[in-house]
Amino acid sequence: MSNALSGKGRVSAELIERIRAKASEVGYVPSQAGRALRTGRTGVLGLVLPDISNPLFPQIAQAIEYAASNIGYGVLIADSRGEVAMQTEAVNRLIEQDVEGIVIVPRRGTRIADIGCPVAVIDSPSTPGNTVAADHWQGGQEIVEHLTGLGHRNLVLIGNNPASNVQNDRIGGMKSRIPSDGKAEVLWIEPLEQEWGKGCLLGLAGKVAEGFTAFVAVSDLHALRALTELHRAGIGVPEEASVTGFDDLLWSSVVTPGLTTMRMDMPRIAEIAVGALARVIEADCPETSRTATGTVASVEMTKVPMQLVVRQTTAPAASPTPEMSPQTPEGKCLC
Amino acid sequence: MSNALSGKGRVSAELIERIRAKASEVGYVPSQAGRALRTGRTGVLGLVLPDISNPLFPQIAQAIEYAASNIGYGVLIADSRGEVAMQTEAVNRLIEQDVEGIVIVPRRGTRIADIGCPVAVIDSPSTPGNTVAADHWQGGQEIVEHLTGLGHRNLVLIGNNPASNVQNDRIGGMKSRIPSDGKAEVLWIEPLEQEWGKGCLLGLAGKVAEGFTAFVAVSDLHALRALTELHRAGIGVPEEASVTGFDDLLWSSVVTPGLTTMRMDMPRIAEIAVGALARVIEADCPETSRTATGTVASVEMTKVPMQLVVRQTTAPAASPTPEMSPQTPEGKCLC
DNA sequence: CTGAAAGCGCTTACAG
DNA sequence: CTGAAAGCGCTTACAG
Numbered sequence: 001m002s003n004a005l006s007g008k009g010r011v012s013a014e015l016i017e018r019i020r021a022k023a024s025e026v027g028y029v030p031s032q033a034g035r036a037l038r039t040g041r042t043g044v045l046g047l048v049l050p051d052i053s054n055p056l057f058p059q060i061a062q063a064i065e066y067a068a069s070n071i072g073y074g075v076l077i078a079d080s081r082g083e084v085a086m087q088t089e090a091v092n093r094l095i096e097q098d099v100e101g102i103v104i105v106p107r108r109g110t111r112i113a114d115i116g117c118p119v120a121v122i123d124s125p126s127t128p129g130n131t132v133a134a135d136h137w138q139g140g141q142e143i144v145e146h147l148t149g150l151g152h153r154n155l156v157l158i159g160n161n162p163a164s165n166v167q168n169d170r171i172g173g174m175k176s177r178i179p180s181d182g183k184a185e186v187l188w189i190e191p192l193e194q195e196w197g198k199g200c201l202l203g204l205a206g207k208v209a210e211g212f213t214a215f216v217a218v219s220d221l222h223a224l225r226a227l228t229e230l231h232r233a234g235i236g237v238p239e240e241a242s243v244t245g246f247d248d249l250l251w252s253s254v255v256t257p258g259l260t261t262m263r264m265d266m267p268r269i270a271e272i273a274v275g276a277l278a279r280v281i282e283a284d285c286p287e288t289s290r291t292a293t294g295t296v297a298s299v300e301m302t303k304v305p306m307q308l309v310v311r312q313t314t315a316p317a318a319s320p321t322p323e324m325s326p327q328t329p330e331g332k333c334l335c
Numbered sequence: 336m337s338n339a340l341s342g343k344g345r346v347s348a349e350l351i352e353r354i355r356a357k358a359s360e361v362g363y364v365p366s367q368a369g370r371a372l373r374t375g376r377t378g379v380l381g382l383v384l385p386d387i388s389n390p391l392f393p394q395i396a397q398a399i400e401y402a403a404s405n406i407g408y409g410v411l412i413a414d415s416r417g418e419v420a421m422q423t424e425a426v427n428r429l430i431e432q433d434v435e436g437i438v439i440v441p442r443r444g445t446r447i448a449d450i451g452c453p454v455a456v457i458d459s460p461s462t463p464g465n466t467v468a469a470d471h472w473q474g475g476q477e478i479v480e481h482l483t484g485l486g487h488r489n490l491v492l493i494g495n496n497p498a499s500n501v502q503n504d505r506i507g508g509m510k511s512r513i514p515s516d517g518k519a520e521v522l523w524i525e526p527l528e529q530e531w532g533k534g535c536l537l538g539l540a541g542k543v544a545e546g547f548t549a550f551v552a553v554s555d556l557h558a559l560r561a562l563t564e565l566h567r568a569g570i571g572v573p574e575e576a577s578v579t580g581f582d583d584l585l586w587s588s589v590v591t592p593g594l595t596t597m598r599m600d601m602p603r604i605a606e607i608a609v610g611a612l613a614r615v616i617e618a619d620c621p622e623t624s625r626t627a628t629g630t631v632a633s634v635e636m637t638k639v640p641m642q643l644v645v646r647q648t649t650a651p652a653a654s655p656t657p658e659m660s661p662q663t664p665e666g667k668c669l670c
Numbered sequence: 671c672t673g674a675a676a677g678c679g680c681t682t683a684c685a686g
Numbered sequence: 687c688t689g690a691a692a693g694c695g696c697t698t699a700c701a702g
Binding site: 027029030031032033034036037040042043044047055057058061062065066069074075076077078079081093094095096097098116221224225228229231232249250251254255256 | 362364365366367368369371372375377378379382390392393396397400401404409410411412413414416428429430431432433451556559560563564566567584585586589590591
């Protein structure tokens with residue numbers, strides 16, 4: 001009977017008739033609850049995010065939601081608000097809500113225990129038990145290659161947390177591409193978890209005086225800070241110094257000059273994470289109803305390349321091979 | 336029997352025994368699916384967001400999730416990706432997933448049709464059928480009062496979309512507080528939906544020459560743009576001109592000088608929206624099982640005041656009543 | 671006061 | 687090839 005609706009059995013005139021009948025009845029919506037109970041499938045994935053201070057939140061959440069809805073899953077969010085304890089609690093809440101799998105962007109330094117449902121972890125490739133991540137190392141390499149290609153030799157690398165896998169990967173990649181005739185200095189600008197300097201300086205002007213011509217930050221936030229400090233010190237960007245960031249946050253294209261940065265391919269990352277989850281869920285399901293266990297161990301870790309976004313904060317310092325003219329902003333200006 | 340677990344009936348030794356038995360069985364999790372089917376309650380709310388380009392996304396999502404989980408609801412997200420058609424589709428997807436109510440942050444200019452489930456709308460107070468919103472008008476008033484209090488008389492108001500209720504409320508509020516001995520000029524800086532100026536200027540330096548001393552933007556994004564343009568033009572902020580934004584986006588405290596801005600009380604807004612939903616859901620439910628209809632009409636529109644956040648981009652222009660010293664950044668500096 | 675039974679809406683083997 | 691029945695896990699009136 002309901003085969004008509006689901007299109008399983010073979011009906012012809014009946015099919016159309018039934019569908020009409022059902023559809024006309026004040027908009028029949030085939031309650032997920034009943035289906036869920038019967039099939040053990042809820043069609044819902046959980047998404048656990050670290051905390052609001054992560055400016056990538058929107059990109060991640062949107063990408064996961066998109067990838068999930070594309071293959072017919074809903075996404076239940078849970079925010080761990082930066083506390084490790086909350087992260088576990090968030091996971092439990094999601095499980096109680098019958099999610100079939102969980103995508104988790106772990107809080108820094110957190111290991112994900114083997115909970116009783118499939119899990120996909122999005123973090124740095126250096127994180128053990130990870131599922132998918134941007135290739136931060138390669139990102140670091142590319143941004144430095146971009147700068148050295150422009151002729152820069154002396155770079156200041158700016159990070160704020162030596163304990164972060166993501167930042168270490170990025171900086172490691174950067175270092176690996178410093179040419180033999182160049183040098184790099186790492187500037188860790190903040191004790192962990194601390195409010196940012198309000199008016200306190202990093203001494204970037206001094207670095208310029210020392211001969212550094214490029215400031216390579218591990219995030220756009222740091223780059224923005226460097227940018228404003230250089231502005232204040234009267235150092236022209238990109239004429240006298242180049243600045244780059246990471247992540248291509250929303251405002252990065254808005255500041256003047258626009259920030260050169262590396263972008264993660266979040267849609268791809270999300271697709272892989274959600275796809276991996278869907279695979280084990282759909283393989284697991286016929287057998288074990290709602291006791292689907294185990295992490296997504298079968299899926300080996302995937303690294304997704306990052307993409308260089310060249311804007312106006314990078315330019316030839318003393319360019320032997322000028323890759324592009326920073327004087328020509330792409331896009332027309334209608335002001 | 337299961338009364339023991341739920342704590343309804345009165346059992347004493349039995350209670351403890353049962354709980355032990357259940358709890359020991361590989362961690363009994365009282366499947367939402369069964370409960371949902373029986374009670375018609377899924378305990379899940381939907382959240383429909385406009386699109387990723389809204390930098391408030393994280394604040395909103397986090398606040399809603401927090402408010403919802405506080406009163407025992409989960410949050411299923413749906414992103415309308417900026418398309419009006421997708422918004423309806425997103426709502427339908429959520430309904431199919433048996434959400435009991437929907438919080439919707441509508442796409443600009445969209446009216447929410449009466450769908451078959453309780454809805455709470457978060458938008459500008461000027462939007463008809465709204466449930467709760469920040470008091471953007473009052474926000475505009477306060478930011479201008481802050482500036483006039485510092486002695487500013489000639490203000491440039493910066494917006495980008497005259498069709499936005501939010502922006503109009505903010506600018507309306509601003510205008511209403513321009514003193515009789517002052518003047519205000521509105522600068523609409525962008526044709527709708529257009530890529531931002533990459534290097535193209537707003538002519539802010541000219542405004543300064545004309546005697547304007549404060550630039551009051553409807554969003555931090557615009558303020559940041561103004562800030563960088565003034566920097567480039569060699570105009571000191573806040574010495575020669577003050578700049579203010581709106582929304583207190585993440586990076587607003589990071590730029591140097593920190594951006595003075597108005598902040599929405601998102602936790603409060605979320606609490607009201609979710610609370611309104613919960614009220615009609617829980618009132619509605621005993622009678623109509625899963626056919627809970629109607630919008631949250633019973634809840635009259637609520638305006639939540641915005642809060643001034645003073646940082647370093649505002650200062651006395653020619654201050655008759657200096658409210659605070661901008662030279663003293665709050666917070667210690669450990670650099 | 672406690673335990674067995676009915677039924678929420680669905681799907682899917684199973685009998686007709 | 688089609689229609690009636692069983693059962694997913696829960697809750698809640700109802701009989702003992």
